Amino acid sequence: MSGRAVVLLSGGLDSATVLALARREGLECHALSLDYGQRHHAELDAARAVAGSLGAVEHRIMRLDMGGFAGSALTDASVAVPETPSQGIPVTYVPARNTIMLSLALGWAEVLDADSIHIGVNALDYSGYPDCRPAFVQAFQSLADVATKRAVDGHPIRIAAPLIDLTKAQIVRLGMDLGVDYGLTVSCYQASVSGLACGRCDSCRLRRQGFEQAGLADPTRYSP
Amino acid sequence: MSGRAVVLLSGGLDSATVLALARREGLECHALSLDYGQRHHAELDAARAVAGSLGAVEHRIMRLDMGGFAGSALTDASVAVPETPSQGIPVTYVPARNTIMLSLALGWAEVLDADSIHIGVNALDYSGYPDCRPAFVQAFQSLADVATKRAVDGHPIRIAAPLIDLTKAQIVRLGMDLGVDYGLTVSCYQASVSGLACGRCDSCRLRRQGFEQAGLADPTRYSP
Numbered sequence: 001m002s003g004r005a006v007v008l009l010s011g012g013l014d015s016a017t018v019l020a021l022a023r024r025e026g027l028e029c030h031a032l033s034l035d036y037g038q039r040h041h042a043e044l045d046a047a048r049a050v051a052g053s054l055g056a057v058e059h060r061i062m063r064l065d066m067g068g069f070a071g072s073a074l075t076d077a078s079v080a081v082p083e084t085p086s087q088g089i090p091v092t093y094v095p096a097r098n099t100i101m102l103s104l105a106l107g108w109a110e111v112l113d114a115d116s117i118h119i120g121v122n123a124l125d126y127s128g129y130p131d132c133r134p135a136f137v138q139a140f141q142s143l144a145d146v147a148t149k150r151a152v153d154g155h156p157i158r159i160a161a162p163l164i165d166l167t168k169a170q171i172v173r174l175g176m177d178l179g180v181d182y183g184l185t186v187s188c189y190q191a192s193v194s195g196l197a198c199g200r201c202d203s204c205r206l207r208r209q210g211f212e213q214a215g216l217a218d219p220t221r222y223s224p
Numbered sequence: 225m226s227g228r229a230v231v232l233l234s235g236g237l238d239s240a241t242v243l244a245l246a247r248r249e250g251l252e253c254h255a256l257s258l259d260y261g262q263r264h265h266a267e268l269d270a271a272r273a274v275a276g277s278l279g280a281v282e283h284r285i286m287r288l289d290m291g292g293f294a295g296s297a298l299t300d301a302s303v304a305v306p307e308t309p310s311q312g313i314p315v316t317y318v319p320a321r322n323t324i325m326l327s328l329a330l331g332w333a334e335v336l337d338a339d340s341i342h343i344g345v346n347a348l349d350y351s352g353y354p355d356c357r358p359a360f361v362q363a364f365q366s367l368a369d370v371a372t373k374r375a376v377d378g379h380p381i382r383i384a385a386p387l388i389d390l391t392k393a394q395i396v397r398l399g400m401d402l403g404v405d406y407g408l409t410v411s412c413y414q415a416s417v418s419g420l421a422c423g424r425c426d427s428c429r430l431r432r433q434g435f436e437q438a439g440l441a442d443p444t445r446y447s448p
Contacts, residue, residue: 064328065287096331099371103327104288107320130376139367146359147323 004028004114005160006105007056011046012187013207014120014163017171019054020178021162022118030112031056034101035063036094042195046186053181062104098131102140102159109157110148116158117144124167137161168210176216183219196223228252228338229384230329231280235270236411237431238344238387241395243278244402245386246342254336255280258325259287260318266419270410277405286328322355326364326383333381334372340382341368348391361385392434400440407443420447 005027009015022029031051033044044061051059098121105117121132130136137159145156163171175182187207188197197204199222211218229251233239246253255275257268268285275283322345329341345356354360361383369380387395399406411431412421421428423446435442 063287063289094331095334095373096327096371099330099367100324100327103320103324106323107318110319130373131371133370135370136367139363139370143323143360143363143367146357146363147320147355149319149354152354 003116004112005030005116005118006109006112006114007031007118008101008105009033009047009051009059011043011050011185013182013185014122014171016050016054016180016185017175018118018120018162019050019056020175020180023055024178029056030114031059032105032108033061034104035061042186042191042193046184046195049184053184098136106144106148106157110150114157116160118160120163121161122163122171123165134164137164168206169213172210172214172216183221192223196221198223227340228336229254229340229342230333230336230338231255231342232325232329233257233271233275233283235267235274235409237406237409238346238395240274240404240409241399242342242344242386243274243280244399244404247279248402253280254338255283256329256332257283257285258328259285266410266415266417270408270419273408277408322360330368330372330381334374338381340384342384344387345385346387346395347389358388361388392430393437396434396438396440407445416447420445422447
């Protein structure tokens with residue numbers, strides 16, 4: 001398989017694995033990150049490093065002024081990042097984030113004449129966000145099937161979510177096989193400016209468990 | 225009916241009519257415009273004037289750096305706006321524009337705890353864009369039904385497209401009945417800085433026909 005792909009790259013563990021998978025399929029990968037005013041800018045630095053190390057042909061950071069989108073611990077400094085697992089949808093949920101990111105990717109994919117969009121959503125070891133479920137991915141595919149000029153021309157853009165039913169341990173093992181340097185990635189919801197992880201938030205907890213359950217050394221750089 | 229709504233406001237004739245309709249329904253309207261680097265900034269000035277005149281409780285302009293999204297005559301100064309009707313999807317199509325705008329509206333609606341999003345797409349007298357068709361609106365509704373925290377909680381956000389099957393003449397008549405001042409709106413794809421319309425592009429042509437067929441005076445300010 002070959003072709004052109006847009007890969008959503010957050011700088012975290014999952015999306016790095018997705019990029020490595022797409023590269024193994026021989027795809028020409030155009031990486032896209034969104035700067036939506038996230039508190040942890042280290043994420044975008046990590047995305048840049050990951051794109052370079054895995055051979056994306058380009059990496060674009062799109063800036064979106066979401067000043068009005070308060071209400072998430074990931075964008076609003078007045079909301080604390082929780083350090084214990086929560087019930088239901090947690091305060092780190094950014095409203096419609098994956099919908100917005102896939103929409104921007106859809107526009108870019110159409111301009112690039114790309115065949116597919118790759119996203120690292122995962123329905124097992126995740127934080128309970130509504131836009132990480134298979135039903136969400138399927139609904140976005142149905143939307144892409146009617147929303148674009150390519151779709152009207154009979155070539156809809158495929159939404160690929162290759163990690164959707166993998167555990168974090170399976171993702172880590174897969175990525176290690178593909179040569180992903182997870183030391184470059186940042187998953188922490190409150191990473192330091194230089195990308196050191198807190199080791200306590202929900203995202204750190206899931207990531208740490210992944211390495212433990214995979215029986216692999218955790219290359220994450222934690223705050224002392 | 226009452227409640228809270230996000231209304232997508234482009235500054236053109238259709239979205240102004242949609243805002244007036246939502247206001248007549250007694251909705252508390254939060255108007256949203258997107259500054260995606262469109263050539264005709266007069267559109268955003270018009271949106272501001274329309275939001276004020278029709279009683280939106282607020283008007284927000286979200287800035288999105290779509291530098292990579294070249295390829296449309298509406299964002300790329302090197303592509304000429306055509307002045308004769310085209311076959312198929314015209315060069316004024318902005319890739320995935322309505323998908324992106326509805327996604328941003330969805331995020332904001334969730335933050336506001338709004339019940340509905342209102343968009344002025346219209347499948348009859350339109351320019352042939354894929355994201356102005358009923359199938360597109362239905363697909364976005366299906367996405368909204370799974371994508372958000374509100375949906376998970378059993379209160380999905382409704383996508384309202386009240387103009388979808390109206391002719392331009394019907395839209396104009398409806399808006400006049402509702403007291404819309406169409407002199408404030410700008411539809412032209414290549415309006416001047418002060419909002420004067422060219423009178424020749426596809427959008428001007430459809431708009432002019434609308435007033436003619438409605439038998440109403442056209443308040444559009446055309447370039448001399």
